[in-house]
Amino acid sequence: MGRPGMENTLDITRLAGLLADSSRATMLQALMDRRARIAGELARLARIAPSTASQHLGRLADRQLVAVEAQGRHRYYRLADPRVAALLESMMAFAPASAPAAPRAWNISFDLRFARTCYDHLAGAVAIALYDRLAADGTLHATPHGVALTPTGARRMRSLGIDTEALQVGRRPLARACLDWTERRHHLAGALGATLLDSFRAHGWLIPRSAPRALRLTTAGRQAFASHFDIDVGVLTDARTLPAHAPSP
Secondary structure: OOOOOOOOOOOOHHHHHHHOOHHHHHHHHHHHHOOOEEHHHHHHHHOOOHHHHHHHHHHHHHOOOEEEEEEOOEEEEEEOOHHHHHHHHHHHHHOOOOOOOOHHHHHHHHHHHHOEEEOOEEEOHHHHHHHHHHHHOOOEEEEOOEEEEOHHHHHHHHHOOOOHHHHOOOOOOOOEEEEOOOOOOEEEEHHHHHHHHHHHHHOOOEEEOOOOOEEEEOHHHHHHHHHHHOOOHHHHOOHHHOOOOOOOO
């Protein structure tokens, strides 16, 4: 029997223990780009045997952290839903930073800090600047208790071709603050955050870099962020805005 008064307490120890393994944590982080991967690929990323990776993935699937889909001879794994990505991103924000070991590691870390995907929405310095601007200009009403899209914000989103009423269908929050792993500040998640990233990609404002999850802001994107959101992206690339050591990806 548990201790008195503990009957209604959620047991987070099993979940914490599951995430405490470095191999499982590595595989989960690799899935944060929304791509489905086979066990062999995740095994290589975690530097473990394929059979060991399959055992880990089975445990993650049992706890509904990953979903699996069979296709031909292969079984593809992905994060179960955006809540798992939000959990991982929040935990990574509290993890200690480590210095890069080589110049290339620094470049990858800079790219990740500047703009990257956080499962299905935008993260990094660009995302922080966007969240701050949307809160400052009245598009979002942000408080310590949550984030809401204002009527003014809904009209602004419609001008960008985003139907916010359609986004409110379903259980997913329209707007949610997500603690950024590298910046230790909030960026925009939820259905609106995901739709904005889809729109930025569709317009060619953000395109993938070679490093997983990293995104590059194109010339058209820089101009669009300046005209639509009054964000000077050049300020974000100033070396003075970066710490002496960026976290390793």
